[in-house]
Amino acid sequence: MREKILQTLNELRIYALDKGVEVSLYFHEEDSYLMRFANSAISLNTNEHLIRLEVTAFEGNKRASYAMITDLDKVNDMKQGIDTACEMVKHVMPLSYSPTVPVYQSPFIDEGNFDPELAQMSNEEKLGFFNQVVNGLETEEIKLSGIFSCGANTVAAVSTRSAHPFFVTTSDAQVSIVLAHSALKWEVQSEQSAQRKTDLDAAELRAELVTLLHHYTHDTPQQIPLGRYDIVFGAAAIADMLNFTSFIGFNGGLMKRGYSCLKEENIGQKVFSEQFTFVDDPSRRETFPFRCDLYGIPRDRFPLVENGVFKAFTWYQDDADEFSQSPTGHTVPHHSLCMAGGTQHLNTLGDLLKQSRESDILYIPFLHYMNIVNPSKGIITGSSRFGALLLKKDGSIVVPYNVRLTQSLLDVFGDKIEWIAQDTLPYNTSTSYGARNPTSILVPRFMRVNDLEISLSNSSY
Amino acid sequence: MIDQIKQQIERLRARGATYVDTRWYPYEETNSLLMWNGNLKDTSSSRESGIGVRVLYKGAWGFSASSDLSNLNALYDKAFDNARVAAERVTFPVRLAEKESIEAKFESPSRINPFEVTLADKVAFLREMDRLLDQPGVTQRVSKLDFRRKQIIFVDSEGSQIEKVITDVFAGLEVNGLDSEGGMHERKFNPPRRGDSRGWETIDLRYFSENAERIVRELKETLQAERCPVDDRSVILLPGIMYLQTHETIGHALELDRILGYELAFAGGSFVTLNDFGKLRYGSEKLTARADATLLNTPGSFGYDDDGVPAQDNLLIDKGILVGAISGRQMVEEANAKARRAIFNGSSGANRATAFYRVPIERMTNINIDPGNDGTLEDIIRNTEKGILLDGDRSWSIGSNREQFHFGTEAGWLVEDGRITRPVKNATYKGATVPFWNSLSAVGDRSTWEVCYVANCGKGQPNQIMQLGHGVPVCRFDNVRIGE
Ligand SMILES: [Zn+2]
Numbered sequence: 004m005r006e007k008i009l010q011t012l013n014e015l016r017i018y019a020l021d022k023g024v025e026v027s028l029y030f031h032e033e034d035s036y037l038m039r040f041a042n043s044a045i046s047l048n049t050n051e052h053l054i055r056l057e058v059t060a061f062e063g064n065k066r067a068s069y070a071m072i073t074d075l076d077k078v079n080d081m082k083q084g085i086d087t088a089c090e091m092v093k094h095v096m097p098l099s100y101s102p103t104v105p106v107y108q109s110p111f112i113d114e115g116n117f118d119p120e121l122a123q124m125s126n127e128e129k130l131g132f133f134n135q136v137v138n139g140l141e142t143e144e145i146k147l148s149g150i151f152s153c154g155a156n157t158v159a160a161v162s163t164r165s166a167h168p169f170f171v172t173t174s175d176a177q178v179s180i181v182l183a184h185s186a187l188k189w190e191v192q193s194e195q196s197a198q199r200k201t202d203l204d205a206a207e208l209r210a211e212l213v214t215l216l217h218h219y220t221h222d223t224p225q226q227i228p229l230g231r232y233d234i235v236f237g238a239a240a241i242a243d244m245l246n247f248t249s250f251i252g253f254n255g256g257l258m259k260r261g262y263s264c265l266k267e268e269n270i271g272q273k274v275f276s277e278q279f280t281f282v283d284d285p286s287r288r289e290t291f292p293f294r295c296d297l298y299g300i301p302r303d304r305f306p307l308v309e310n311g312v313f314k315a316f317t318w319y320q321d322d323a324d325e326f327s328q329s330p331t332g333h334t335v336p337h338h339s340l341c342m343a344g345g346t347q348h349l350n351t352l353g354d355l356l357k358q359s360r361e362s363d364i365l366y367i368p369f370l371h372y373m374n375i376v377n378p379s380k381g382i383i384t385g386s387s388r389f390g391a392l393l394l395k396k397d398g399s400i401v402v403p404y405n406v407r408l409t410q411s412l413l414d415v416f417g418d419k420i421e422w423i424a425q426d427t428l429p430y431n432t433s434t435s436y437g438a439r440n441p442t443s444i445l446v447p448r449f450m451r452v453n454d455l456e457i458s459l460s461n462s463s464y
Numbered sequence: 465m466i467d468q469i470k471q472q473i474e475r476l477r478a479r480g481a482t483y484v485d486t487r488w489y490p491y492e493e494t495n496s497l498l499m500w501n502g503n504l505k506d507t508s509s510s511r512e513s514g515i516g517v518r519v520l521y522k523g524a525w526g527f528s529a530s531s532d533l534s535n536l537n538a539l540y541d542k543a544f545d546n547a548r549v550a551a552e553r554v555t556f557p558v559r560l561a562e563k564e565s566i567e568a569k570f571e572s573p574s575r576i577n578p579f580e581v582t583l584a585d586k587v588a589f590l591r592e593m594d595r596l597l598d599q600p601g602v603t604q605r606v607s608k609l610d611f612r613r614k615q616i617i618f619v620d621s622e623g624s625q626i627e628k629v630i631t632d633v634f635a636g637l638e639v640n641g642l643d644s645e646g647g648m649h650e651r652k653f654n655p656p657r658r659g660d661s662r663g664w665e666t667i668d669l670r671y672f673s674e675n676a677e678r679i680v681r682e683l684k685e686t687l688q689a690e691r692c693p694v695d696d697r698s699v700i701l702l703p704g705i706m707y708l709q710t711h712e713t714i715g716h717a718l719e720l721d722r723i724l725g726y727e728l729a730f731a732g733g734s735f736v737t738l739n740d741f742g743k744l745r746y747g748s749e750k751l752t753a754r755a756d757a758t759l760l761n762t763p764g765s766f767g768y769d770d771d772g773v774p775a776q777d778n779l780l781i782d783k784g785i786l787v788g789a790i791s792g793r794q795m796v797e798e799a800n801a802k803a804r805r806a807i808f809n810g811s812s813g814a815n816r817a818t819a820f821y822r823v824p825i826e827r828m829t830n831i832n833i834d835p836g837n838d839g840t841l842e843d844i845i846r847n848t849e850k851g852i853l854l855d856g857d858r859s860w861s862i863g864s865n866r867e868q869f870h871f872g873t874e875a876g877w878l879v880e881d882g883r884i885t886r887p888v889k890n891a892t893y894k895g896a897t898v899p900f901w902n903s904l905s906a907v908g909d910r911s912t913w914e915v916c917y918v919a920n921c922g923k924g925q926p927n928q929i930m931q932l933g934h935g936v937p938v939c940r941f942d943n944v945r946i947g948e
Contacts, residue, residue: 037926038550041726045550049527049926050542051821053514072512072531087509094583096504096591126549146555148729150925183728188735188865190728260604261640261648325503371732374861376872377890379647384861384870388732405863407870407894409948435926458948459894463735464865 004157005114008032009168011075012161018082019163024089027105027162029057029297033439034122035154038129042185043147048126055438056081060088064098067091100325103298105160107167111295114172116288120200122155122174129153135205136180136193140212145220148181148190153197156439158336160297169299173291174198175441177431180208181389182216188464189224189402191215192369192389194239196431196443198288214352215390222402226462227365227393233421233453234408235355235394237368242430242444244370244383245281245342248412249317251378253307255331256322264381264413265313274313274413276420280343281308283317283333284445289429290339291441296320300332302339308416341445345423349449356392356400364451365403366392376409384409384458407459414455421451465533466619469515472540473621476519479544483520483560485620487770489513489820492614493579499590499607502598507583514820517543523557524550529821556801560793561811563773565623570767573760574631574663578611581664589667596676597639601684604640609633609667610919612931616770616820624772632763632931633666634919639679643687649889651683651874652856656703656914657761657933666761682875685887692876692888694947698851698905699893700844700940705873706833707916707934708857713897714746714753715831715934717866718780718788719923720795722826724802730925732864735897736786738803744786747901750836753781755790757813757829762915762933764830766816771824773813780831784902790814790826818928825924830915832935836907841938844906851879852946854891870894876946893946900941908938 012028019026032054039047057070058081069088073080129151137147153176160169176197183190193211197203236244251257252265265274283305285292294302298320306314315331317338323330349355355366373385386407393401429443465488473484491513498506514531517540526547530539590607597605611633618626637653653675659666701709721727722734736744747753757765757775768774771793780788789808791799792815796808817824838844845853856874863869876891877884915935922929 035926039729039925040553041728042555042724043553044555045524045553046726047525047527047823048546048550049529049823050546051529051926053529053531053821067507068509070508070510072514074532076534091507091509091583094587095507096587098503098505100503126546130549130552146725146728148725150729152925179729181729183725183733185725188733190733190864261642261646266646321505371864372861374859376859376870376892377647379642379645384859386861386863386868388864407861407863407868409870436922436929459868459870461863461868461896463867 005170007075008157008159009170011078012159012168014078015081015085016161016163019085022089025061025104025163026085026088027059028160030159031055031438032157033154035439038126038151040133040147040149043141056084058084058088060092061102061104062092064101065092065095066098066102067095103320103324104164105162105298106164107169107299110167112170113294116173116198116291117155118174118199121153121176121197124153124200132203132205133180136208137182140182140216144185145182146185148183149179150177152177152435154439156441169295169297171293173441175291176203177433178203178208180212182212189219190389191219194431196289196429198291211352218392218400218402222400224402224404227403227406227460229457229460231454231456232365233362233451234365234367234455235449235451237366238428238430238446238448239369240367241342241446241450242432243373244412244415245340245444245446246432247373247375247383248416249340251375251381252412253317255316255318255328256326258316259326262378264379269313270315272313273311275308275311275416276418277311278345278420278423279308279311279416282306282341283338284341285339287339287341287445289445290341290443292339293335296332296334298330298334300330302332305331336440337442342447344425344427344447347422347424349424350426355449356394360394360396363396364394366394370408381412382409383412404461404464406457406461408455409458410455415452419452419454421453423447424449466617468536469619472536473619476540476544477621481519481521481544483621485518485618486515487817487820488515488617490615490617492819495579495611497586497590497609499594501605502594504587504590515539516817516820518823519543519547520558521547522551523554525558526550527823556798558794559797561796563771563793563811566772567625568768569627571629572631572765573661575661576664577631578633578664579613589669592669593637593672593676596673597637597680599680601641601687602639602680603642606638609635618770618772620772626768626772628767630766631663633662633664634917635667637672637676637679639683641683641687643889649683649686650858651679651686653679654916656916660760662761686875686889689887689889692891692947696943696945698848698940698942699944699946700848700851700853700879700938702853702855702938703914703916703936704855705857705871706936706939708860708871710831710833710934710936711918712860712862713866713869714780715828717897718790719826720789720791720799723789724795724798731923735865735867738799738807740786741807742787745784745902746781746786746898747784748904749784750904750907751781751784751901752834754779754832754834755788755812755814755829756832759830759915759933759935762830763917763931764828764933769813769815770817771811771815773811776813778812788812790828792824792826795826816930818930822926822928825928827923827930828921828932830933830935833937833939835910835913835937837909838906839909840911841908844908844938844940845879845884846882847906848879848940849881851940852891853877853879853884854893866897868896891946892948893944894948895944900944903942903944904939905942906940912938
C-alpha cells in the first residue's frame with residue numbers, strides 16, 4: 004500500500020509543479036474497527052475505511068486549504084482538490100507573517116510501529132478477549148459496558164518544495180471495560196492501551212476489576228464530608244490532568260495569547276515538585292510516536308519539566324512563524340508525552356490498598372468531564388468516576404459517592420506531591436472525533452498529592 | 465444509485481437481516497474562515513461523500529461505512545458480518561418502534577446558499593468585525609464563519625425513502641483581555657437565531673456590529689472588576705448561559721440511551737430512571753421544557769431523523785414533572801419493555817448521525833424552555849433582593865450521571881435590592897441538578913426568549929459532534945453557591 008500512496012502523492016506533486024503552484028499535501032488513511040458493549044451486549048459493531056487528503060496552497064503570505072474524503076483511484080478528484088485550494092488562495096488575505104512551506108530534507112518512512120496482528124484482529128478475537136476479562140463477573144444487575152477499538156493509521160505528506168515524502172503508519176488498540184450496577188448506578192472500570200497485539204493482557208484487566216468489584220459489591224457507598232484530602236490519583240486521572248497541563252501550560256502559542264498558566268520568565272525556574280519530570284519522548288513506541296514533524300524537523304527527546312524546573316515551551320510551526328520563534332518539532336497530530344516514574348513501589352491497585360497509611364487517603368482513578376475554570380491560574384474542575392475508594396487509616400476501605408475537585412494544576416503537580424509510583428504504563432487518551440489519531444501518555448500508575456480540596460460531594464450516584 | 469441501494473437492502477433481507485437502512489451522502493461540504501488578531505489564520509473547505517449501512521440481524525446491530533461506492537457488495541456484506549458477530553452477545557434483542565414508511569423531501573430554509581457567496585465577501589465581513597473588535601484592552605480578537613451543506617438520501621427495508629438537504633451557518637466573535645493580575649478573561653458573541661431561515665442572509669452586519677461593540681464593552685468591565693464573592697445568592701441566567709444549563713442538565717440527562725445505560729462506557733449515564741417518568745418533580749412548577757425539532761431557523765431541525773421518523777415537538781417536563789425523553793425507535797421499545805408499561809408512544813424522532821460513517825444515536829433536537837409569566841429581564845432584576853446576573857459560557861463540567869454541575873461564566877453583575885450594582889470577574893456557580901431546577905423562582909416572558917445554538921455537542925463512540933439548538937428565556941434560581 005505504501006508504494007501506491009507515495010506514487011499517488013508524487014503524481015499530485017508533479018501536477019502542482021506543472022501548474023506552477025506551491026502546495027503541501029497531507030494524506031490520512033484509517034481502517035478503524037470498534038466493538039461497543041452496553042447492558043452486557045454488543046450494542047454496536049462498526050468499521051470505517053476512510054482516506055482523507057488535505058491540500059494546502061501557498062501564495063506569498065497567503066494560505067488556504069481544501070480537504071476531501073477520497074480514494075486512491077480517484078486521482079482526478081484529488082487534482083481538482085489542488086485546483087480548488089489554488090483558486091481559494093488567490094482570494095484570501097495575506098498573513099502578517101510568512102507561513103513556512105514544509106520541506107523534507109530526506110525521505111522519512113517509519114513503519115516500525117505497525118503490527119498487522121493487532122490492526123486486523125477479527126471480530127471473534129475481540130469478543131473472545133472481552134469474554135475472557137469479564138467471564139463470571141456479570142450478574143443480572145451488574146452489566147458490562149465498554150469498547151474494543153483497534154485499527155491502522157497512516158499519515159503521509161509531500162510538498163512541492165522537495166521530492167522526499169513523509170510516511171508513518173501505526174497500529175493501535177484501546178480497550179475500556181466497565182462494570183456498572185444497573186440499579187445502584189455505581190461503575191468500575193479497567194483500561195488498556197496497545198500498540199502491538201502482545202500488549203493486550205486480559206488477566207491484568209480482570210484483576211483490577213475483581214479488586215474493585217469486591218469493594219463495590221460488599222460496601223455501602225457513603226457521601227464523604229467536604230474538606231481537604233490526601234488523594235492518590237490513578238493513571239487515567241493523571242493522564243487527563245497532564246493533557247490539560249500541556250494544553251494550558253507548555254504551548255508557546257497559547258502562552259503568547261495569554262491562555263497559559265506559565266510565563267516566559269518561568270523558563271529555568273522551579274515551578275513544580277522536584278519529583279515531577281515530564282518529557283516529550285518519541286522514542287517510546289507506546290505513544291504511537293512521530294519521529295519527524297510535518298515540517299521535516301526531526302523529533303528527539305524534548306524535556307518540558309525536569310525535577311520540577313520548567314524547561315521550554317513547545318512551538319508549532321504556525322505559531323513559531325507568527326511570533327518569530329524557532330519551531331520545536333511539535334507540529335504533529337500528537338506528542339509523545341511521558342511523565343517519569345518516582346520511587347514508590349506499587350504495581351497494582353491491590354498493592355495500594357494493602358499499603359499501611361498514617362492518614363485517610365482518597366483514591367481517584369478517573370476524572371470525568373474535566374474543564375478549565377481559569378487558564379491563567381491553571382485551575383481545572385472535574386468529578387471522580389469509575390471506582391473511587393476512601394482508604395481509611397485504620398486499614399478499612401469505604402466506597403464514596405463521586406466528588407468534585409476544583410484545583411490548580413500547578414498545585415497538583417507542585418510541592419503537594421507526596422510520592423509518585425515507580426512503575427509507568429501507557430494510558431490511551433485517543434478520542435474518536437474525526438480522523439483516527441491514536442494517542443497515549445506514559446504515566447505512573449499512581450501519584451499521591453496531599454491536602455487537596457473536595458468542593459462538592461454527591462449524596463448518590 | 466438508489467436502485468442499487470434497494471437491491472443490496474433486499475439481498476441482506478434475503479440473508480436473514482430483519483432490518484436494513486442506508487444513508488447515502490452524495491455530498492457534504494464545509495467552508496470555514498477564522499480571523500485572529502487581523503490574520504486570516506484559516507481558510508479551508510472540505511467535501512466528502514459516501515455511504516453508511518446499518519443492519520439488524522438476530523436482534524443485534526452491525527454497521528459499515530465507506531467512501532468507495534464501487535464495491536457495494538463488500539460494504540453490505542461487512543455490515544452484515546458485523547451484525548452476525550454482535551448477535552453472539554445479545555441480552556435484549558433490538559426491536560424498532562412502529563413508524564409509517566414514507567417518501568418525503570426536506571430542505572432547510574435558506575434564502576442565500578452560503579456556498580454561492582464569494583470568498584471575498586466572507587473575508588470582507590471578517591475584516592469589518594476584526595476592525596470593530598480591535599480596541600484598547602483587547603489582547604485577542606477572533607471572528608469566525610463556518611458553513612455546512614449536505615444532501616442525505618435515506619432508504620430503509622420498510623419502504624421509506626427520504627431526501628434531505630440541510631444548510632447551516634455558524635458565525636461567532638470572541639475577545640480576550642488580561643486583568644491587572646495577568647488573569648485572562650473572555651467574552652463571546654454567538655448570535656441567537658432570528659428570522660425564519662438559516663442561510664447566509666442570517667449574517668446581518670448591523671446586528672453583528674452592535675454586538676461586537678457590546679462584547680468589547682463588557683470585557684473591559686470584567687477586566688476592571690473585583691473577584692466574584694463566595695456566597696449563596698439568586699442567580700439570574702441570561703440565555704447565553706441558560707442554554708448551556710438546559711443542554712447539560714436537561715438535554716443530556718433525558719437522552720433515553722443514556723438513561724438505559726448505553727453510554728456508560730464513555731459519556732455517562734443519567735440520574736433519571738424509567739420509574740421517574742410521570743412522577744419525578746424535576747423542577748418547580750414554572751419549568752416546562754420541550755424537544756422541538758420543528759423550529760425553522762436552528763440546526764436542531766432536520767425534517768426527518770436518521771430512523772426516517774418525522775420531526776416532532778414533544779414535552780419533556782410539564783410544569784415541573786418529568787414526562788418525556790429524547791428518543792429513537794430502538795430505545796423506546798426497550799424502555800417500555802423494561803418498565804413493563806407504555807411510557808413512550810413511539811419514537812420522538814431524535815436519532816441522528818453526524819456523518820455517513822457514523823451510526824445514528826439519540827441526539828438533542830431543540831431542547832427549549834417555555835417562556836414564563838415573570839416579565840422582562842428588568843422586571844426579574846427589580847424583583848431580586850440579593851442576586852447575580854450571569855451570561856456567557858466559559859467553562860462547564862458535569863457529573864457523569866448529570867446529577868451535579870459546575871459552570872464558569874464570562875460575565876457577572878451583582879444585583880442588590882432590585883438593581884444591578886457592579887460587575888464581577890471569574891464568576892462561577894455550582895449545584896445539584898434536581899434541587900437546582902426546583903429552586904427556579906422566575907421565568908422571563910417571550911421578550912427574554914432566545915434561540916441559541918450548540919455547534920459541537922460530543923457524544924458516542926466512535927465520537928460524534930452534533931449541531932442543535934436551545935430556545936430559552938431568562939431564568940432565576942434561588943440560593944445557589946457562587947464564586948467557588
Ligand atoms: Zn452536549
